[in-house]
Amino acid sequence: MLGEGPIPVIDLRAGSLYNLAISLLVFLGSTYAAWAIFSRGKKTLSEKSFSLFLAAIGTYWLLVGAGNLFAWYKILSRMAWIAFLVKILSILPLLFLAYFFCSEIFANKTNVRRTTFLYLLISAVYLGLTITQDLTQSTITYWGVQWQVSPLPELIYLVGLLFPLSIASVFLIIKAMLISFVEKKESNLTLYFAGIIFIFLEYLQMTAVAVTWQRLLVRLFYILIAFGAYLYFVGRIEEKRFIPREEQVLPQKKARIPFFMKLLFLFVLLAIVPITISSFLMFVSFREIIDLYVYQPLLWNLKASREALILALNHVQIQSLFLMMLTGLLVLVVSALVSRAIAESLKSISVGMERVTAGDFSFKIRSDTNDEIGDVINYFNEMSAEIKRSREIMERWNRELEAKVVERTEDLRTLYNISKEVGSSLDLELLISRAIERLLPVMKAELYAVLVPDERGKFSARIGRGIGLKDLDLEEGRGLLGEALQKKEIVFTENVPGDPRCQEDLYRNLGIKTMVVTPLRAKGKTQGILIIGTKEERKYAGERGISLLATIADQLAIAIENVGIYEREKEAVARLTELDRLKNEFISMVSHELRTPVTSVDGYISLFLTGAAGSITEDQKRYLTIVRENDQRLLTLINRLLDFSRIETGRFSIERKLVSIHDVIRLAVKNIKPQIEKKKAEIKMKLEAKNINFMGDQSKMEEVFVNLFENALKFDQEGKPPLIEVSTKDAGDFIRIEVADNGIGIEKEHLGKIFNKFYQVEETLTRRAGGVGLGLALAKEIIGNHHGEIWAESGGGNKGSKFIFTIPVAEKV
Numbered sequence: 001m002l003g004e005g006p007i008p009v010i011d012l013r014a015g016s017l018y019n020l021a022i023s024l025l026v027f028l029g030s031t032y033a034a035w036a037i038f039s040r041g042k043k044t045l046s047e048k049s050f051s052l053f054l055a056a057i058g059t060y061w062l063l064v065g066a067g068n069l070f071a072w073y074k075i076l077s078r079m080a081w082i083a084f085l086v087k088i089l090s091i092l093p094l095l096f097l098a099y100f101f102c103s104e105i106f107a108n109k110t111n112v113r114r115t116t117f118l119y120l121l122i123s124a125v126y127l128g129l130t131i132t133q134d135l136t137q138s139t140i141t142y143w144g145v146q147w148q149v150s151p152l153p154e155l156i157y158l159v160g161l162l163f164p165l166s167i168a169s170v171f172l173i174i175k176a177m178l179i180s181f182v183e184k185k186e187s188n189l190t191l192y193f194a195g196i197i198f199i200f201l202e203y204l205q206m207t208a209v210a211v212t213w214q215r216l217l218v219r220l221f222y223i224l225i226a227f228g229a230y231l232y233f234v235g236r237i238e239e240k241r242f243i244p245r246e247e248q249v250l251p252q253k254k255a256r257i258p259f260f261m262k263l264l265f266l267f268v269l270l271a272i273v274p275i276t277i278s279s280f281l282m283f284v285s286f287r288e289i290i291d292l293y294v295y296q297p298l299l300w301n302l303k304a305s306r307e308a309l310i311l312a313l314n315h316v317q318i319q320s321l322f323l324m325m326l327t328g329l330l331v332l333v334v335s336a337l338v339s340r341a342i343a344e345s346l347k348s349i350s351v352g353m354e355r356v357t358a359g360d361f362s363f364k365i366r367s368d369t370n371d372e373i374g375d376v377i378n379y380f381n382e383m384s385a386e387i388k389r390s391r392e393i394m395e396r397w398n399r400e401l402e403a404k405v406v407e408r409t410e411d412l413r414t415l416y417n418i419s420k421e422v423g424s425s426l427d428l429e430l431l432i433s434r435a436i437e438r439l440l441p442v443m444k445a446e447l448y449a450v451l452v453p454d455e456r457g458k459f460s461a462r463i464g465r466g467i468g469l470k471d472l473d474l475e476e477g478r479g480l481l482g483e484a485l486q487k488k489e490i491v492f493t494e495n496v497p498g499d500p501r502c503q504e505d506l507y508r509n510l511g512i513k514t515m516v517v518t519p520l521r522a523k524g525k526t527q528g529i530l531i532i533g534t535k536e537e538r539k540y541a542g543e544r545g546i547s548l549l550a551t552i553a554d555q556l557a558i559a560i561e562n563v564g565i566y567e568r569e570k571e572a573v574a575r576l577t578e579l580d581r582l583k584n585e586f587i588s589m590v591s592h593e594l595r596t597p598v599t600s601v602d603g604y605i606s607l608f609l610t611g612a613a614g615s616i617t618e619d620q621k622r623y624l625t626i627v628r629e630n631d632q633r634l635l636t637l638i639n640r641l642l643d644f645s646r647i648e649t650g651r652f653s654i655e656r657k658l659v660s661i662h663d664v665i666r667l668a669v670k671n672i673k674p675q676i677e678k679k680k681a682e683i684k685m686k687l688e689a690k691n692i693n694f695m696g697d698q699s700k701m702e703e704v705f706v707n708l709f710e711n712a713l714k715f716d717q718e719g720k721p722p723l724i725e726v727s728t729k730d731a732g733d734f735i736r737i738e739v740a741d742n743g744i745g746i747e748k749e750h751l752g753k754i755f756n757k758f759y760q761v762e763e764t765l766t767r768r769a770g771g772v773g774l775g776l777a778l779a780k781e782i783i784g785n786h787h788g789e790i791w792a793e794s795g796g797g798n799k800g801s802k803f804i805f806t807i808p809v810a811e812k813v
Helices: 014-038 045-072 082-105 109-134 151-183 190-207 213-218 221-236 259-293 297-301 305-357 372-422 428-443 479-487 544-609 618-649 661-679 698-714 763-769 775-785
Strands: 138-141 144-147 242-244 363-365 447-453 459-465 491-493 514-522 525-534 657-660 682-687 693-696 723-731 734-741 789-794 801-808
Touching (some): 014 045, 014 213, 045 144, 045 221, 082 190, 109 151, 190 221, 305 363, 305 372, 428 447, 428 459, 428 525, 428 544, 479 491, 479 514, 525 544, 661 682, 661 734, 698 801
Parallel strands (some): 682 723
Antiparallel strands (some): 138 144, 447 525, 723 734
8 A cells, every 4th residue: 555654744834735736736637627627518428427427536635625724724523524524525536437438338227227237236334334333534644634434445446346447447448449450440549548547546534543644645546547538539620720711700809919928928827836835835835834833942851843843844854746746747747638629729720731731612711819820820821812713713714724625525425325326226106305405405405396297198297295296297398397398408586476387377376486497308308307496595596506416316216117117027936826826826726625535535445445335246346446556546636736825925934843754754755665666766875874863843854755765666677677776974063864756857957956846857758657846846845844955966868867855964953
């Protein structure tokens, strides 16, 4: 501990005045910092709580100073009530600091209030115990008065009040350092370290038995807390030094005091005030020594008089050290404030010069002083105003010199944009509206219409805004429109009501003031007429917009012609599409109507063959078998027509399940087995694929293999037994399937067409083998719906064919 106990000096009390002086300095420093922070306009929660914290510190030490003054006057026993005020006020700084720490830790205000309230309850317990147990007990020494606290209240104060604050401050410091490290930005830890210093000072204050000169020395750190908080908050606040140049500032009526005189007055004040205080305190100290040891000689007979005198002189030496430190601290603080005020003015000028250098002349610096620094600020404002005027003159000259270039550039840009719009669409309304909308700003017009002739030769507005004309039978040379058709060039009028060419009702009913008429011609034919008008007066003679309009008129005419061709072709395609739709509907309807009777025929034949309708002869059985085979062929054809009808109408669906390609091949071979036996054909299977599973429709894939097998059986070579080879192999993320035969083959020119619907290689072959050309087309659609691909290879006449297709394995679908 700093100073373990009081040093008895016979009836000397000057140290209490030093205690009073330091307490007053703490009061003044803390109160000034609190006022400076609290008086700066809109305040944050941190500013409010910390300024109240500083104000509470100042008020507490003011009362402590008053207690020491009473002790010096020897009236403390009569003013004992001050002990209760001191104890109550000692709690307030802790409460405000706790609220500040809680607001920094918790984002939720409810948590802040609850934690602060809990802290308040602990404070109330401490206060109640110390008031009831300690009353007004105090210890008075040479260096002042110390009010006593019993062990139990002291323990509550240290553990219940100071310890949580220390934990909170350390937590906030660590949190700020981590955030600074992670986000790579600086953090200001001034307030948190100030909280730690305050907690340490309070710990020393609470554990002290009596006041010693060392504890008085440590008490100066309260001033550093206030000074640091002042620099933290006030230094962050950017005053309104820069104001708009147009804002008028009323001149302040201040007496002019040269800056040199201000500094001189400040330095004189710093010299006189500390010297006066030091002289007074030293006078009081020596006066006490002289009174006790010179004018009261009986005291020299005391045994301890000589030792007491030596102690008193030692105290005087310590007091001299105090005075030097107080003087140095006062000079340091005041010098820092003065230098900051000067630096702020110079910083404003520096920032202003940077903004002017960057081309910002929209501000001026507020001058708050009537001295040399204020003169420099005024000179800067005048200089920047002159630079601004010179720059505006140069910019105006540049604008005038560049006006022509801008106009030409704008004409080229408009021409380019219109050309791009003309070629960007085949929708006539959209095409013309986009092009005209870009032209109207150049023409400074708001109304337009595009007249297009119909098959009768009459003109009507196809698109427009504010001009509605239809079924006009225009005659060359009559009126303004007829003149444009006759001259085949742009004509205009700047006064529609007074122009003799515009006396017909169709012009009067338009209600416009000016009109520009442009014939749109392409390939020697008038494709339309463009009308542009305004409701206000407008001069077109020598206008650059007229020449630009002439440039783009040919492009618009070509665009209208192209759109006409496109629309005629579009109508033809629409008619063909409708015919194809009707064909598909007819096929679907006929297939549905045929399927029912054919299925019934198949069922009745099966009844006859099984003997359900009675016994039949072998000849009858053979005839019925032939009928049933042909009936099944017809049913297969009908099913294929129905499937393709579903594909064409978008109703064809695939049921996706996990399927083995090898199982599909075996089932297809089993289904086609009667035909294989009838043809005495041979099927060889070489199933080598490892990844055999795919996501798909098993029945549809069986249909693919059946179609390929049937083609191989149908298009075989005469006199040669059919041979079909089926193989599978892995192909990366796909399964590769090959179906090869030894049939008549396919010529090269037919390989790219055999998957088209209803395509037949040769009519004679079709007639011999049967079918309508849907099997391969349907197979291609099914494989395509499985995200696969199919193609054919063949060497031509009697060299066989090979059909190859791939489908993705299950994991890659």
